[in-house]
Amino acid sequence: MESEFYDAYSKRHELAEGWKQAGKRIIGYFCNYTPEELIHAAGIIPVRLRGSSENIALADAHLPTFCCSFIRSCLDQALRGRYSYLDGVVIPKTCDMTRCLPGIWKRNMKPSYFRALPVPGKSTDEAVDFFAHEMALFKESLEEYSGHKIDDESLNKAIKVYNENRALVQEVHKLALSDTPPLSGNEVFAIMLSGLILPKDEHSAMLRKLLDNLPPAKETADGAVRLMIAGNTFENMELMQAIEECGGNVVIDDLDIGTRYYWNHIEEGSEPLKALAAGYLRRVPCPCKHPTQPRLEHMLKLAKDYRVKGVILINQKYCDTHLYDRPWLESSLQQAGFPVLLVDHSDIGWVGGKFKTMVRAFIEMLE
């Protein structure tokens, strides 16, 4: 598909190499629990670590095959040298794979900056205080590494940049509230992906330009069925295209790289570290965090507001934390009137034919 957003994402490694040449530093990170604003305030570009659909070549020597293919792929990409431009990596404590990965990554990639970031499992006041303390330690380590002092002013500036970006992406999402959204689900997906690997001010500039020059509202192609896509992470654009080809129109998502990432707002003010801690812990949670009900509430609200006919729930094989919730999410959504298609997914070795058959049957059932 043609899109400067998808272009940026496909060329992410080349772009990053370019930033390195220009004298920038880059830190790779995992998950929605890494406070990127701190990295940004240190004058370093945070990029989300992503896998690929390339077969695993080197990671099997370091991780068993019954681990999620996303993490295996990220490690494999690093071992292959795709991430040679990284100056450092931050791995927050979320799922079991992020608990096991730090030792393996450090030993094999030998990053010059590394942080395994403790993250509470809860969002109580005590948890927020704990996380604020960890933020302060993280800030100190970034200051030491970058030689760049991070004062409240620069941190609030970073928070503002990130809030603006989140607001712009939310604006893009809200375009699909219309019966005839100007952007397709694929286009929105590409927008979300590109935001993971571009500096936020650049991404925001592209979004402002897009929002000022929106294409005319598309006629909903052949009565395409409005769908929500939910689950954990994937990056397979072919999967999104397959849904469109089967007559589906993904109007909203509940993905780690979608609304769970972008639908947030950090308070700007006199206590930015505490604001970051509270903002990161109290957003729509990953299943690794407790309680888990807010995520279902978020999904139900989205399904209702965006008038979806059904939900495609995509989960990585071996993703324990998501898969424990799956039967409950499925029955809750069904009870609320939203049929659910369950998909076990891996970007590597993805079979389009099988997926299309399932989606076509699901959409036919919904029509």
Place this chain on the structure above:
Amino acid sequence: MENKQEKPTAPFKPARLATSAALGILNENYYNALASAKADGKPVIWITSMAPIELIYAFDGIPFFPENYAALCSSRKVAAEFCETAEGSGMSQGLCSYALCMFGSIFEKRGAFGDEGVDEPDILLATEGACATHPKWWEAMQRHFNCPLIIIDAAYTVDGETLPEHHKSYLAAELEKAAYKIEEYTGKKFDIDRLREVVSLSDQASELWDDIDDMRAAVPTPITQIDVFTCLFALVTLRGTKEAVEFYQQLRDEVKERVDNGVGSIPNERFRLIWDLFPIYHNMRLLNYFAEFGGAFVTDLYGNAFSGRVDSSDPFNSLAERYLSFFMRSASWGKSELYKKRIEKYHVDGIVFHSNRCCRCFSAEQPEISQILREELRLPSMTFEADMVDPRVFDDAQVKARIETFIEMLESRKYPK
């Protein structure tokens, strides 16, 4: 040294410890107490393996470990059926087989003994301390049983050599909150002095366990890995009681006598091995297969997790430090350091990795640990895939062939011709 042992024609069965009889009684008493808990007015609290059992006994409650129960189901050959039932209900294949097995038992209303299974819990209590899946499994059980759920947070880092103060104080506060939650849900008053008593008993049992653990360094090693795994029952389930202390005193005395008399766990100890990490509950005999070639298991980290020295004069802080100090806190480099110390102390010749398919948390780092030990200590290793509870995933012939190859390699290294 004796000549290379020819493969015996009959499978090896080591003599059981005298203390095993006492273990049988402890088991029976425990399940009887569980069955009569309601009648006795004792709250039954289902806890995860690294939850603070001391809190439960401080309320005179009965702790129930679904993980232990699943292990029991597995040893009694009903796990495959239970796992299938759970999968049929929508739970994914590949999830923790403790969880699948327990859910199967719950859904079928059948237990490990051909009975109706166990009664519903009064309270569910899980911690974040061991793995991310424990709280998820407990949340799923809470949706099923609709009883109170307490989750204790443990926001540690896997990358630290020292334990930061704010990590301890956060967990200490979580533990105290949990105690008051239990008070709320049971209607029983929290008694700090009773907690101190329980903590002291927990410390005594741990100290005895550590003594026994140390004595395994003797050559020949005095007890089998099967004995270690089965005798762990009291430390896991009865830690904090007088019965556990008495049991380990008896066990410690028996092990000491064996060490003093040079009695080995197997007749002809030729190789000293480490087992990493989980028992294979449906096939403990596999450990004896190594014995047929003179392979004795001398140390492991599994028991280490359940033993923890604690200070009754400062219970919450001490418990917090203890529950942040077991090996899960160490990234692969840290676990390797723990193993390196043991390899030296216990004169270890090789390490066996049971790649437990359903447990990413404790299996994901095995390849890395194996490489670190090989590169830094030239320690040979073997890896095979299985599932701790589910017998459907096990290739007996393939695993035995791998063991035989491993033994041949150890043989040529340790006893070169």
